[in-house]
Amino acid sequence: MSSQGIAIDRRSFIKWSSLATGSLLGPGVFVACNKDTHGLTEPVTEERIVRTSCPAHNCGGRCLLKVYVQNGIITRIETDDRQGDNISNPQLRACLRGRSYRKRQYHPDRLKYPLLRTGERGKAEFKRINWDEAYDIMHSKISAVIEKYGNSAIHVPYGTGSYTNTNGRWPAARLMNLLGGSLGYYNSYSWACINIATPTMFGTLETGNQRQDWMNSRYILMWGWNPAEMKDGTNSDYFIRKARENGARVVCIDPRMSPSAISLADEWIPVRPGTDAAFMSAMAWVIITENLTDDDFIKRCCSGYDKETMPKGYEKEESYKEYILGTRDGTPKTPGWAEKITAVPASTIRRIALEYARTKPAILYQGYGMQRRAYGEQVVRAGATLAAITGNIGIPGGWASGLANQAGGGPFWTVFPPGSNPVKGIIPVYLWTEAVLRGKELGPEHGIRGADKLDNNIKLIWSVASNILVNQHGNINRTIEILKDPELLEFIIVQDNFMTPSAKFADLVLPACTQFETWGVSDGWKYGEEVFLAPRIVDPPFETKSDYRICADLSKKFGVYDKYTEGGRDEKDWVAWFIDEIYRKTRFPEMPVFRKFEASNAGVYVKPVYNPKVALKNFTGDPSKYPLRTPSGKIELFSIELFNAGDPIEIPPVAKYIQEWDNPFDKKAEKYPLQAMGHHYGPRVHSTHDNNEWTMKALPQRVFINPEDASSRGINDGDLVRIWNERGAMKLKCRITKRIMPGVVDIPQGAWYDPDEDGVDRGGNVNILTSERWTPFARGNAQHTIMVDIEKA
DSSP: OOOTTOOOOHHHHHHHHHHHHTOEEETTEEGGGTBOTTOOBOOOOOOEEEEEEOOOSSSSOOOEEEEEEETTEEEEEEEOOOOOOTTTSOOOOOOHHHHTHHHHHTOTTBOOSOEEEOSOTTSOOEEEOOHHHHHHHHHHHHHHHHHHTOGGGEEOOOOOSOOSSSSSSHHHHHHHHHTTOOBEEESOTTTHHHHHHHHHHHSSSOOBOOGGGGGGOSEEEEESOOHHHHOSSTTHHHHHHHHHHTTOEEEEEOSBOOHHHHHHOSEEEOOOTTOHHHHHHHHHHHHHHTTOSOHHHHHHHEESSSGGGOOTTOTTSOOHHHHHHTTTTSOOOOHHHHHHHHOOOHHHHHHHHHHHHHSSSEEEEEOSGGGSSTTHHHHHHHHHHHHHHTTOSSSTTOOOOSSOOBTTOOOOSOOOOOOOOSOOOEEEGGGHHHHHHHGGGOOGGGTOBSSSSOSOOOOEEEEESOOTTTTTSSOHHHHHHHHHOTTTOSEEEEEESBOOTTGGGOSEEEEBOOGGGSOEEEEOSSSOSEEEEEOOOSOOOTTOBOHHHHHHHHHHHTTOHHHHHTTTOOHHHHHHHIIIIIITTTTOTTSOOHHHHHHHTOOEEEOOOSSOOOTTHHHHHOTTTSOOSSTTSSEESSOHHHHTTTOTTTSOSSOOOOOOSSOTTSGGGGTSOEEEEOOOOTTOBTTBTTTOHHHHHHSOOOEEEOHHHHHTTTOOTTOEEEEEETTEEEEEEEEEOTTBOTTEEEOOTTOOOOBOTTSOBSSOOGGGTOOOOBOTTTOOBOTTOEEEEEEEO
16 A cells, blocks of 8 residues: 555655665665655664564564664664574574565555545555544444344454564454454464364374484475475474484475475475375385384274274274275275376385385474365375384384474464453354355354354454455455455454555555564464564554554453553563563473563573474373373274264275365366466465565566476466466466476465456466365365466466
């Protein structure tokens, strides 16, 4: 959103414009900070250095920044320069996104004032209003919906644009809970299937060893996993590199030769998207028929492997071994069978199976993209089953697979207390559009928890630090038709830093400040033993406020300010409370109190890991003394929970390969012959940084296509191409590369949706092509299951 037509403070505008255009005399020296052509001057202040957390946008990591500030302006950003042990306490170094953050911080399109819609939803036509007007509108609309429908008609959706606690969706959730609650959700867009499928085998999500233990591994399968680009815990790529230096062989299995395959692996094996479970099943066939299973481990620790280990009462059902050998369906899951499905040579499948089974201890690390697909639950269980039958669980250097939260407890992610939600019914996170369209029809068969049925359709959305309303949800064209209809959604509030594709559909847009402009705290992303202090480094510009401050001010209108703020706490007060009353009293009793932490300007507290914990070690050592929280108390290769779901075709109790609903084998492929995927892209964090000139210049948005597919269509490198299917179309420049396998195109996810007058997306957003259809058990997003065609535009 530009400032055109809106009167703003002259000095602020001149300073902001100078920063945005980047008029540099040298590294970090902006002319307009001291003197500009309009004659405004400011005294030069001494440069100071502030160590802080990289703004937490759910990038997959948490890193330390060294921020240089002069005259109230961030002039440059460096990263962790601490000295220390390489393995137990490695540096937490930022990537190009963190180091390029100034270009986002001082972007000229930052939201500056509250805005009220004046045109149609989606047209981005707004007028400036003041904060009092904005709060009055919010109070009126929220109150009206509660009075007319009840609290369950309000939804604060999933959003990961900030994880610093005082910024993010949690302050809004806290306020709504004080007002009687709102419709909640469970699960995430990132981990839907792996989050639900892992406990069906292990009864827990803590199935990963601490990463320092990777030094003990001799063989690592990076299966659809790309830590060099999407991180998955700061330094995961570093630990893999050190394990390789220590003698581990590393193999990357992925449809694309990712940066991780290039920089970390000894070998790259391309596999057809959506067929990983077939590859894994064929590996199991080799391991079983070559007598390489760990029979003692299976007998002691597993349920459902064969007839002898089937749980009581289920002896007549199909065991995992029977499925692999084809005892009942007549189809042995041989490498030859899998080759036709996966496009991986049978000899390669056999070799990888033998390497994995014979080279112990071994890690099979599952990435998350392959479970964001139709039947994504199956690949999670198939990978974990391989770990089980080879006895690679509960030992140093091994890995149980599944979600693999670290043993001994991991980061909290968020510690801001939302309180209890009086609205008990909750939806699977991906089904929010269904709850708008037909919420009253949704029940347990749709994944509803806490209630037999929802008692409302969603009528008001308050979206904070989120771009899922349009940009990140499946089937954009369907979603925008829902958002456009005021009969379906009576009011939409969006709180963000920019006029995102989602914000364009809002009735009220509120300008949030960045994490550099308020106090916050964060801890590690999935892994790690660290806590970051994020002090307020610069003032919030224009009329921006923290998400917490917006909610605190609104709470006055509802008469709950004292309860909401716990007697008047500001952002810094909350951060002090988080440090002293949560982190120090739970995970890190030895860390400094807040006032000492602040005075140190360290930016981070780290607890070194000298003796890494091993997941499930107690259980595998004595299963009867330390049973798992599964119905059988063991690792369930045959899941009683899944059997009781009553759908053996789409929710089988043993891990199976199931052909996806959109696939290259059926008749639909004649019209849309290419599989599309949308990986997490280095210059962005989901959709954050898509407007960052520095990161996107380094790695611009492109569709990646194999030379074979390009040549047959007369496409040359750099051509503008049209990609389409029955749901939508886009036009985007292409890059021809052998780093994507034939039959597959890659459109990195997160690009901002930008339609032309014909509705063709020019921003390169893969969700113009994806489906809103969800997976059968987790009810998770299957946005990577896409068939398309491509032609020269």
